[in-house]
Amino acid sequence: MIRVQxxxxxxxxxxxxxxxxxxxxxxxxxxxxxxxxxxAAGTVHAMxxxxxxxxxxxxxxxxxxxxxxxxxxxxxxxxxxxGRMEPxxxxxxxxxxxxxxxxxxxxxxxLIDWLKTKAPFWKREETPDGAQWVDxxxxxxxxxxxxxxxDT
Amino acid sequence: MRVLxxxxxxxxxxxxxxxxxxxxxxxTAAQLMDWLADRSDRHADALAERSAxxxxxxxRHAGADELIADAEEVALFPPVTGGGAR
Numbered sequence: 494m495i496r497v498q499x500x501x502x503x504x505x506x507x508x509x510x511x512x513x514x515x516x517x518x519x520x521x522x523x524x525x526x527x528x529x530x531x532x533a534a535g536t537v538h539a540m541x542x543x544x545x546x547x548x549x550x551x552x553x554x555x556x557x558x559x560x561x562x563x564x565x566x567x568x569x570x571x572x573x574x575x576g577r578m579e580p581x582x583x584x585x586x587x588x589x590x591x592x593x594x595x596x597x598x599x600x601x602x603x604l605i606d607w608l609k610t611k612a613p614f615w616k617r618e619e620t621p622d623g624a625q626w627v628d629x630x631x632x633x634x635x636x637x638x639x640x641x642x643x644d645t
Numbered sequence: 646m647r648v649l650x651x652x653x654x655x656x657x658x659x660x661x662x663x664x665x666x667x668x669x670x671x672x673t674a675a676q677l678m679d680w681l682a683d684r685s686d687r688h689a690d691a692l693a694e695r696s697a698x699x700x701x702x703x704x705r706h707a708g709a710d711e712l713i714a715d716a717e718e719v720a721l722f723p724p725v726t727g728g729g730a731r
Contacts, residue, residue, distance in 0.1 A: 526729020542727065543652060545720060548704035573727060584729035605728060611706065613720075614727025615652035626653045629724030 494569065495553040497544065499576040501583060511568045512590050518567045520594035522601040524587050530580030531618075538619055540627075542584070544575045545613035556607045560589065563603070564596040571604060573612065603640050610637045646713070648681065650691070651722035654698070657691035674700045675709035677719060692721075699724055 494511075496502075504525060512518045530538055553571050560569055568590040578584060587608070589600035616627040648663050655661045671680045675695075682692040692698065700707045701720040713719055 528729065544727070545649070545651060545701070545704075545722070548701055548720065551704050552706075585727070609728035610725065612727045613651070613701070613722065613725050615723060616726040617652070626723065627726050629726050633728075 494571070495550055495557060496572045497546075497549045497553065498572065498574060501574070502572050502586060504583070504586060507570060507572065507586060508588060511570055511588055515567055515590070517592055518590045519592045520597035521588060521590045522594070522597035523589075524585075524601055524605050525583055526585040526605070528578045528580050528582045528584060539577055539579045540616055540618045541577045541624075542575045543615045543617065544573075548613050549573070549575075552612045553608060556604060556611060559607070560600045560603055564589070564591060564600040565593070566591050566596065566600055569600065569604065571608065573608070573614065575614065606633075606636045606640060609633045646716055647718045648677075649718065649720040651720065653723060654691050654721055658685075658687050672712055672714055673709065674702065674707060674711045674713055674719065677713055678709075678721070697723060 508521060508523055512521055528540060553573065557569050557571060560566065566589055570586065570588040572586045574584055587601055587604040589597050589604065591597040591600065610633050617624050618627055646665060648665055650658050650661055667677060667680050671677050678692050678695065682689045698721055700709065700711065702711050702713055702716045703718055
């Protein structure tokens with residue numbers, strides 16, 4: 494299940510919906526990405542996420558399909574927001590449900606690592622000096638490499 | 646074909662989308678960028694540093710040598726920065 498949306502989401506409701514009525518699930522693992530304030534306490538530095546409508550959904554569906562192929566999953570979920578967000582706001586939820594906990598942990602980790610290198614979002618931060626586009630980091634590519642082949 | 650620009654590419658060029666009709670000898674994404682760079686100083690500035698630009702052809706990630714003759718949509722953008730926390 495993939496959702497790309499401007500609106501916030503409720504983590505509890507989303508996780509409950511993933512496994513409701515499915516007693517084959519032994520483990521449900523989730524990750525929530527939040528807006529972190531890089532600046533001094535008390536200052537609000539918002540950011541805006543731009544995305545590529547059409548490709549965003551395709552890219553996330555490809556990532557999810559790869560996870561479903563590599564691990565035995567009963568359910569998977571990616572919700573990614575776009576638009577203006579402030580420190581503390583939720584940006585993304587990824588979750589994976591499996592009969593076994595290792596698969597749930599690994600698939601969840603894979604989903605977030607992969608989407609950080611492949612999902613077409615771009616972050617622009619508001620700073621005292623004006624709006625600045627954030628550069629991608631090599632550490633994201635390195636993190637994704639831990640999962641091996643990159644043919645998604 | 647449609648060419649889409651995102652993030653600072655869009656800001657530098659001044660538009661997020663344009664429809665173009667490159668000549669027949671423009672066959673790869675790299676050649677398309679060369680051709681687009683000639684459209685204006687703003688295009689040339691935006692497309693100057695190729696290592697900072699990523700490509701999608703018909704909404705799938707592609708390399709600079711991807712053939713684009715039959716593409717409906719080519720997008721040019723910086724490396725992606727979604728997902729939240731580092």
